[in-house]
Amino acid sequence: MEKGDTIINIGPVDVALSYRKEIMPDQGLMVQVFGDIDGHDTEILRFDCFDQDPHYHYGPENMNIRLHMDKTTVGTPLGWTLKNIRTNLPAMVRRSGYDDLAMAVEAQGIDENKMDEVEACALGKSRDERRTVTHFRGDHIYEAGNIRFGVEFRSNIGAANDRGVAIHVLTDHLGQEFELLAFDCFEIAPHYHYGPRNQDVRIYWDTTTSGNTLAWTLEQFKSGNLASMIDRAGYPTVAANVDNDLVQAVLPSMEEKAWALVGTNQQ
Template sequence: MKIGDAKIEAGAVCFALQYRPGMADQGVSLQVVGEVDGEAKELLRFDCFDHEPHYHYDPNGKNIKYKMDKTTAGNPINWSIKTLKHRLPDMLECSGYGDIASRIDCDLVNEKLEQVKETARYMAVSQRRTVTHNRGEVVIEAGNLKFGLEFRELRNDRGLAIHVLSDVAGQEIELLAFDCFEVGPHYHYGPRNQDIRLYWDTVAIPDTLEWTLEQFTSGKLPAMLDRAGYPGVVAGLDEELIAEKLESEIVPKAYAMRAANVKN
């Protein structure tokens, strides 16, 4: 992987940082870099992602990978910094770079890691990828949820979009978004928060609007909202009312809007 542009020198090693805004996950990557055969090489990497944080020994060689357990480790950035402060020479040995490990100045490393931590924290906030959509042309209320429907015409794509909204801390927030597009259909968990974006395989799921509405009508909304990070909204759902609104208004309106925008 390319070495990050934000670099903090620490004697025998350099700490490089970059923000990686992936579709299904995102976060700060912290690389431990050293000189090997006259070239800068990635020796260790800590991927402090939102959902599946993990770290690598010798990422471009034997690439031994371990997942971080967020339940026990807590914040991935803090865990990575703490681990580097106490275990860096041993981890470099495990990666196969004992010569670099023997030249580590632990006092200097610990001093520089404070700067690394502040830089990583700043990146995690300032470079986070989120998405803000319109709320929809038609908004149908169902208890503490609102379903916003619109037909979106983009430069390179088009299709029906469904926004699942609710009021959180006095502000209307988009909790889920389903972009049932013709070319690149996808959906979002927590577009204003985590923005986990997943693309449909249209060979396996040729009608993405039908699939979306099936998730709603089959009772998957609570689990999806929980994954998006809104358990408080889930606790207040009126599932009977949602089912009624889906049958009488949301499903018919969604199909009607799509039909009205079919290109001949």
């Protein structure tokens, strides 16, 4: 793995920080520990402090032991990572297979002022570089109790000029409308978002198994999966108050409009 874009020397090792947002089902700060091994700048430890699957690697360039963080017990993955770099670094370096470097860390210690700088930078990058998405609400709105659906046909999306029907699941909070889920039923790269303004978990359909993505999306609404999907997006209170009868009542007109948009925009 390439060395992160922000590098801070804390004594015998460097700490490198980089926010990874290109992993569409996940995102978060990557914290790396680098040291000099026989004249080579070597990645000793890597901590992937991701939202969904936080984990860390002992010796990525050596044995590459990958272990998962239990979010229930570690608290925040980034906080756990910084604590272990401060208090447990020699043991972790040694387990990575670099005994001489571990002894150097034990002998020299780490610069606590520089670790304070690492922590401030890490927290700032985690806050400021987070990937979120703000979509247009859609041209055609369908009210269903505490949620509403917005339907539109999008075109000229990205470098590939993708296009297709988009369905937005929306709600109101503190006087503002925001998006809970988004289903982008595009022709080239169809995908959907859990919590576009929250953790933005972005999942690309395997159209070999899903079939037509618009039909798949509508089937989730028909089969009663909507509340569970809203809950996964990070909005359990909204999910608990979804009135499935109201959802089912608006589905026929929404489905008719969605398929009509497909027909109108066929090339």
